[in-house]
Amino acid sequence: MRAIRSSTRSRDGSRPGAAARRPKATPVANKRNTEAEDAPAQLKSERSRDLILKSAAQLFRRQGFSATTLRQIAAKAKIKAGSIYYHFESKEEILDEVLDRGLRHVFESVKNAVERAGKVSHRRRIGLAIEAHLVALLETSDFTSANIRIYGQLPEHLKKPHRPLRRAYAEYWDQLFIDARRAGEIRADMEVVPLRMFVIGALNWTIEWFRLEDRDAVLELAERTELLIFEGVSKP
Amino acid sequence: MRAIRSSTRSRDGSRPGAAARRPKATPVANKRNTEAEDAPAQLKSERSRDLILKSAAQLFRRQGFSATTLRQIAAKAKIKAGSIYYHFESKEEILDEVLDRGLRHVFESVKNAVERAGKVSHRRRIGLAIEAHLVALLETSDFTSANIRIYGQLPEHLKKPHRPLRRAYAEYWDQLFIDARRAGEIRADMEVVPLRMFVIGALNWTIEWFRLEDRDAVLELAERTELLIFEGVSKP
Amino acid sequence: MRAIRSSTRSRDGSRPGAAARRPKATPVANKRNTEAEDAPAQLKSERSRDLILKSAAQLFRRQGFSATTLRQIAAKAKIKAGSIYYHFESKEEILDEVLDRGLRHVFESVKNAVERAGKVSHRRRIGLAIEAHLVALLETSDFTSANIRIYGQLPEHLKKPHRPLRRAYAEYWDQLFIDARRAGEIRADMEVVPLRMFVIGALNWTIEWFRLEDRDAVLELAERTELLIFEGVSKP
Amino acid sequence: MRAIRSSTRSRDGSRPGAAARRPKATPVANKRNTEAEDAPAQLKSERSRDLILKSAAQLFRRQGFSATTLRQIAAKAKIKAGSIYYHFESKEEILDEVLDRGLRHVFESVKNAVERAGKVSHRRRIGLAIEAHLVALLETSDFTSANIRIYGQLPEHLKKPHRPLRRAYAEYWDQLFIDARRAGEIRADMEVVPLRMFVIGALNWTIEWFRLEDRDAVLELAERTELLIFEGVSKP
DNA sequence: CATGAATGAGTCTTCATTCAT
DNA sequence: CATGAATGAAGACTCATTCAT
Numbered sequence A, B, C, D: 001m002r003a004i005r006s007s008t009r010s011r012d013g014s015r016p017g018a019a020a021r022r023p024k025a026t027p028v029a030n031k032r033n034t035e036a037e038d039a040p041a042q043l044k045s046e047r048s049r050d051l052i053l054k055s056a057a058q059l060f061r062r063q064g065f066s067a068t069t070l071r072q073i074a075a076k077a078k079i080k081a082g083s084i085y086y087h088f089e090s091k092e093e094i095l096d097e098v099l100d101r102g103l104r105h106v107f108e109s110v111k112n113a114v115e116r117a118g119k120v121s122h123r124r125r126i127g128l129a130i131e132a133h134l135v136a137l138l139e140t141s142d143f144t145s146a147n148i149r150i151y152g153q154l155p156e157h158l159k160k161p162h163r164p165l166r167r168a169y170a171e172y173w174d175q176l177f178i179d180a181r182r183a184g185e186i187r188a189d190m191e192v193v194p195l196r197m198f199v200i201g202a203l204n205w206t207i208e209w210f211r212l213e214d215r216d217a218v219l220e221l222a223e224r225t226e227l228l229i230f231e232g233v234s235k236p
Numbered sequence E: 001c002a003t004g005a006a007t008g009a010g011t012c013t014t015c016a017t018t019c020a021t
Numbered sequence F: 001c002a003t004g005a006a007t008g009a010a011g012a013c014t015c016a017t018t019c020a021t
Helices: A044-063 A070-076 A081-087 A091-117 A122-140 A142-153 A156-182 A192-208 A217-231 B044-063 B070-076 B081-087 B091-117 B122-140 B142-153 B156-182 B192-208 B217-231 C044-063 C070-076 C081-087 C091-117 C122-140 C142-153 C156-182 C192-208 C217-231 D044-063 D070-076 D081-087 D091-117 D122-140 D142-153 D156-182 D192-208 D217-231
Strands: none
Touching: A044 A070, A044 A081, A044 A091, A044 A142, A070 A081, A091 A122, A091 A142, A091 A156, A122 A142, A122 A156, A122 A192, A122 A217, A142 A156, A142 A192, A142 B142, A156 A192, A192 A217, A192 B192, A192 B217, A217 B192, B044 B070, B044 B081, B044 B091, B044 B142, B070 B081, B091 B122, B091 B142, B091 B156, B122 B142, B122 B156, B122 B192, B122 B217, B142 B156, B142 B192, B156 B192, B192 B217, C044 C070, C044 C081, C044 C091, C044 C142, C070 C081, C091 C122, C091 C142, C091 C156, C122 C142, C122 C156, C122 C192, C122 C217, C142 C156, C142 C192, C142 D142, C156 C192, C192 C217, C192 D192, C192 D217, C217 D192, D044 D070, D044 D081, D044 D091, D044 D142, D070 D081, D091 D122, D091 D142, D091 D156, D122 D142, D122 D156, D122 D192, D122 D217, D142 D156, D142 D192, D156 D192, D192 D217
8 A cells, every 4th residue: 555645735944943853744654543643752842743733623623724713722732822833834834734634544544444355345345435434534533524624615725735635535436436337336327426526425524413422323324324325215 | 385484593783774674584485586686676775785695605605704804795795894884783693694595595495396396206306305405505595505514613602593494404304205205215214314414415515516517517416416315326 | 241152163164054054153141041942943953953962962971972972972863873964064063062062051050140149148159159050060951061071081172172161160260269258258368279179179070979869959969068168077 | 907809800811811810909908009019020921011001091091991092002001002912801801900900099098098097086087088089099090090080981881890899988988977977076967978979079070180290289289178178168 | 954875994802923031 | 842922914893974865
């Protein structure tokens, strides 16, 4: 599996230290989990950064980008607003990284789930993708849910750097469907792009209403969704 | 068909004229179109108000509520920012009315479409509802699309007044599905609430990607969606 | 008795009609009552003007000049804010006339009371002046109370035109005291200016606490005040 | 002597630091002077806060509350308008504290003066109270003069939190008079409340005309006032 | 005479950002 | 690394004022 590269624009430090020094766009392919990076030997700096990002993600997700203030983020991260600027150059940089992590996280999750499955039916592969997408969105990552929820309302210049990765993710799904169709598991007359829109749309919208209760709720939702997508609602 | 009542909180005019005077919650049941109110004898004031609302809806939809400034709204309505306050008491009041009009518009549209159909299969009824919802969302109403898109990120106190109408709309859909299931056109084991979530979710998400090109695009999308929902993607 | 001339600066109409046409600074010497000018044959215009002024006076008195908006004044006068400009050129012009009427009213009242008394002791004359001042302030004139209350906080350019009349009023009181002292009814070592400040101060401050209840309350207050001023609080 | 407690409503810091941190209602009983707090080790923040308050007090006093803009206050304190919000949550909060300090200052001054005097005649005690009140008002405290001058024109909700302390101050004076009357130094038929109104009114009104020139002017004024109140103006 | 509708200058307030400590 | 203190640009909102009708 290829590592997913960060799509974020590079910023060369106008600030002395900060931006330049830290290794922002580490390829994360070999990391098990993108988020729970409580590696024991993590620098204090690194921990603060992460906390800021996580706080930001939660707030962005709930309130949107522009309704979220740096003071809110700082409060949630238990620091003072000014301190954020040691770790980030601007609010937009935080957004950038939140978006990036978010998409990379689902992408990785889905890819991993599918690839780990090995030789299975295409429907099964798609089912796993659905599940992984939903889990990322609803259970494991505030980054992913923030991304999904706020991306559409951002101004062009903030969306732009994330297009390539988004495109790649879309194509990954398209490929799943193409493969399934070629194998005859999906009707031949089904166009892939609208299908992907429909499926991902139904998945993404869950953010708006789904409230995580017990562990299995997401899995059940995933199963239900797969069934719906493949069989439809009609009496068989 | 009963008119849909405005769910919005009433505001008693502390403002000069406007707020108090205009008949905000007019039942719109008998109007063909809620929005293109180019009634000939419309007061100047009424026209400004509408223009402001329409401008606001477009901007809210594109950028979200908090990223939209009154100056932007005013510019789009070709007036000065201060003048908005002749017609509205606050930015929130504008939001309120945008949300209200938006939901009432889809609701009316869907209801009308279904009721106009008369005696048809339940699948057909649902198909018509899907079409009406999509048309309202993607073609006819910036209010509806604004509502759908921004509602989820609003703070509690702004969402609250719109709950009842939202609930009513949800229940209307539920009833469509319940009827269809009772009639055997939908599988008996299909639970209605998740189904509605799934369907409306898929529809609503179209906002995020669908770009209106030609007249028929939405109708085609609607048809495709109906097929998908009823038959699923599997080879028959 | 000489009529008291308006001290207000004249404004030559930059506006077409309004300011120029109406007889603003009518000497009021021969009118019985400066305020209850409900003369039967009063023009509608004249009535509106008066109503605006009276409304303004009440509001100025209660809230001060700058906290009072033209819309509040208009509302109280049961017209719309824009209409005020038919009668006045600016908020300041209203203020000007309120102040002027207010001071002229007390001045007239006091003068009348004293002069009407004819040949009486100086103490009696001063007592009558006290009573008249208090009645004007607390009972009959919102103009007077507005004047007393807000004058001190106005910017220079608004106070200036009223200085002469204020000075004249002060001198009138001074004369009362001088006469009384010359006649031996006031101690010879008593300086007149501080005395006048003291007396008028005590009277004016009643605005801050006195709430008119029954008809006689003011008269009783006046009597008490006279006693206090002449005899002091000591045991005789 | 008991410290005078702040009557001001408490504000729990929604603001960053300031509001929450500072010990607003410090009992000041043992401080010599409430205002000239040039304590050597004062924090920068504390100094700014004080400067803002002092500037505000001066402007409020001269122009009233609503005519005073934050920009004016800021300019006088040599900062930018926005910076005020680091120290205060709103213009009203500034007012609140100005009023509070103002009243506490006179109250303390008067109390101290009277209590320091020890065993003296009641007339002497009242004389000292008069002097202390006048000194606070005219010489030492912009807070006190601001309070006295603007309180009456404030809207209810701004006056309300200060009622208890005002009441307490009034009662303190009442007690002085009651004691004097009981001791026979004031005529038995003299009612206390109107007397207090009269005396305090005469004192407070000095704000409107007294201009501090030399050091002794206030003391002389106080003496004169005491004489007037006790002996009246009549020939002995 | 009066009003409806609008304007622009100014108000309080917020917020991302800076920087000395 | 972090904070306290401040800034300036911008935001929502107010208000005296204008003027066509």
